[in-house]
Amino acid sequence: MTTDTSGLSQLGAQTAQPTSPETAVLERVPNPHADSLYVARFTAPEFTSLCPVTGQPDFAHIVIDYVPGDWLVESKSLKMYLTSFRNHGAFHEDCTVAIGKRLTELLAPQWLRIGGYWYPRGGIPIDVFWQTGAPPQGLWLPDQGVPTYRGRG
Template sequence: MDTRKEEHELHLLGGNTVYRQDYAPEVLEAFTNKHQENDYWVHFNCPEFTSLCPITGQPDFATIYIDYIPDVKMVESKSLKLYLFSYRNHGDFHEDCVNKIMKDLIKLMDPKYIEVTGIFTPRGGISIYPYCNYGRPGTKFEKLAEQRLFNHQIK
């Protein structure tokens, strides 16, 4: 039996869901990685991301890809869903959204490595696909971040 709920690491699972109406990084929850001795990828595909243009207030739609190599903490998926949903009425440019998502997840988990890609649908005939990444300084993951940034290709 998984004891993470009993250890009070997780609060959202099994309870009533409250959807925030504006950017809410405080809803993010983490739990302990049971396989800290392994380096492995965790991939999230979030195809229903919505935010608002900060100038026009028009909705922007995207698929957000989050890939990370955990260390001690991992993000809980329901809290991630609620966090991403909190952008629904939040005005930010595409590039700001992906960078804020990455920084909030770094603050939450302190992963060994993380990257966030936004595949935004076209507006005005132009698609924008911002990408950002981070590797823990002074480790092989810092080198991985540099390599993946310089060799980045659209998913």
């Protein structure tokens, strides 16, 4: 089975890092198994953004689970989109929820959830979770596999 990639602008091409999440191009491809109930997971264990107040870097382990409908996110465009946050100032909650909403708008998935497991800032780790609703009936949904922050020791 061949996937139609004719409309993609980034895959297989030299692509400059987007300057912001707003200018990043997210692309999609047809789902060849739109008739099947399954979860696709993307894990970004080295996600970075900037504190909107201090400009200092913030770090997170992001896990995105979604049940595709007619579309799949093209993974290079997702990597470039997530990279665009490196110079973007926003609070943890804003980054996490904005990613989930942007993917939902692009893909119209049957279901999507995102977990943002943020490393401590000022001694307090912040975990942010967002989803589109209840998962579909009969879906096998694994744990996101990221333990809550326990510090060192």
